[in-house]
Amino acid sequence: MNMKKLLIILFSFLTSGILMSQDMKLDELLEKYLKTIGQDKFAKIQTIKITGKMVYPNGAEFSMTVIKKHPNLDRTEMEFQGTRIIAVFDGQTGWMINPVSGSLDPQDMSADMLNSNEKDNQKDPFSIWNNPFFDWKENGNKIELVGKEDLNGTPVYNLKMTFNESDVVNYYMDIAKFVILKMKEKSTIQGQIAEVETIFSDFRDVDGIMYPFRYEILYNSQSAVVITVDKIEFNLPVDDAIFKKPEVNKK
Numbered sequence: 001m002n003m004k005k006l007l008i009i010l011f012s013f014l015t016s017g018i019l020m021s022q023d024m025k026l027d028e029l030l031e032k033y034l035k036t037i038g039q040d041k042f043a044k045i046q047t048i049k050i051t052g053k054m055v056y057p058n059g060a061e062f063s064m065t066v067i068k069k070h071p072n073l074d075r076t077e078m079e080f081q082g083t084r085i086i087a088v089f090d091g092q093t094g095w096m097i098n099p100v101s102g103s104l105d106p107q108d109m110s111a112d113m114l115n116s117n118e119k120d121n122q123k124d125p126f127s128i129w130n131n132p133f134f135d136w137k138e139n140g141n142k143i144e145l146v147g148k149e150d151l152n153g154t155p156v157y158n159l160k161m162t163f164n165e166s167d168v169v170n171y172y173m174d175i176a177k178f179v180i181l182k183m184k185e186k187s188t189i190q191g192q193i194a195e196v197e198t199i200f201s202d203f204r205d206v207d208g209i210m211y212p213f214r215y216e217i218l219y220n221s222q223s224a225v226v227i228t229v230d231k232i233e234f235n236l237p238v239d240d241a242i243f244k245k246p247e248v249n250k251k
Contacts, residue, residue, distance in 0.1 A: 026145045029157060030133055032178040038209035042128050045209075046070045047238045052213075052229040054078065057222075064227070070129060073243045074121075088243050089117050095245045105248050123169050125180040126200070126211060132161060132169075140164035151181055179203055179210060194219045206232045 050066040062078040072091030077084060086097040087109075094109035094117065101107070109117075121130050136143060146158035149172065156172040163169070172182040180200060187196045196219055200212035213229040 026143065026159075029145070029159070029173065029178070030143070033173060033180070034131075034133060036178040036210055037126065038205075039131075039134075041208045042131075045128050045234050047234065047236055048128060049231075049233045049236050049238075050229055051231045052227060055226045055228070057224070067238060067242065068128075069238045069240070069243070072129075073240070074117075075243055088245070089114070090243060091118070097246075106245050119163075119167065122163070123167075123183070123185070125171055125183060128209070132163075136161070146170070148175065154181065156181060177203075179212075195221070197221075202228075207234055209234075 046069065048066075048068040050064075050068075052064050054062040054064050056062075060080060062080045065077045067075045072089075074089045076087045079085075083099050084097075085100070086106075088095055089109070092114075094114050095106045096109060097104065097106050121127060123132055124130070125132060132141065133143075141164055142162045144160040144162075146160050149156055149158050151172050155175040157175060159171045159173060161169050161171065167185065169183055169185040171180050172184075173180050182197060182199050184195065184197045186193055188194075196217065199216040199218070200214070201216075202212060202214040203210055204213050211229070211232055213232075215227040217224045217227075
């Protein structure tokens with residue numbers, strides 16, 4: 001056998017081996033990621049309370065409290081200079097109280113807002129109950145290991161997930177620590193298609209669950225808001241009544 005033919009056979013063997021190792025590596029990566037964020041603890045979590053703040057580029061700072069209750073109850077309160085905004089979602093319906101809109105009465109969320117909220121929950125790589133990496137095949141989603149990249153000096157794996165409605169999100173996983181540092185997708189905002197990136201940092205262990213305490217959201221590479229978490233508490237008593245839409249007193 002001449003040297004040229006030997007090199008061709010060797011190259012073919014190595015290429016096949018690399019492809020096989022990539023197929024195996026995707027499963028390994030997902031397993032390591034879920035282990036790192038504490039998936040085995042998730043089943044014990046029934047409620048979540050997150051307190052922190054949101055800071056916008058113009059300097060406006062909102063205090064923030066998020067309360068979630070299994071399986072799909074979600075209440076977010078934001079306050080700025082004495083004005084409080086409340087948004088509640090139960091997986092199918094939702095309502096808001098937003099004084100900025102000119103009314104103190106609860107208003108039903110639009111179908112677009114409900115759909116957007118539901119999709120955001122399903123794409124959140126740190127979701128306790130609806131993590132996109134749980135049962136992704138059964139949910140009709142696809143994941144592709146695009147390859148290795150550099151993210152501001154940190155080597156990462158680029159994982160491309162295609163959701164069953166054709167939405168595409170790229171997740172960038174730290175090669176050494178197996179946590180997701182960034183997610184990127186295209187989204188329609190006020191009628192315009194924008195590239196939306198979420199940067200995750202300041203990871204901390206909370207009762208065996210790894211959680212980012214800092215999020216930065218960018219629209220078309222421009223910082224839109226920075227969210228910093230002060231405290232995360234699990235399994236506090238939560239009354240279902242706080243998710244119920246208040247009745248409006250009509251005189």
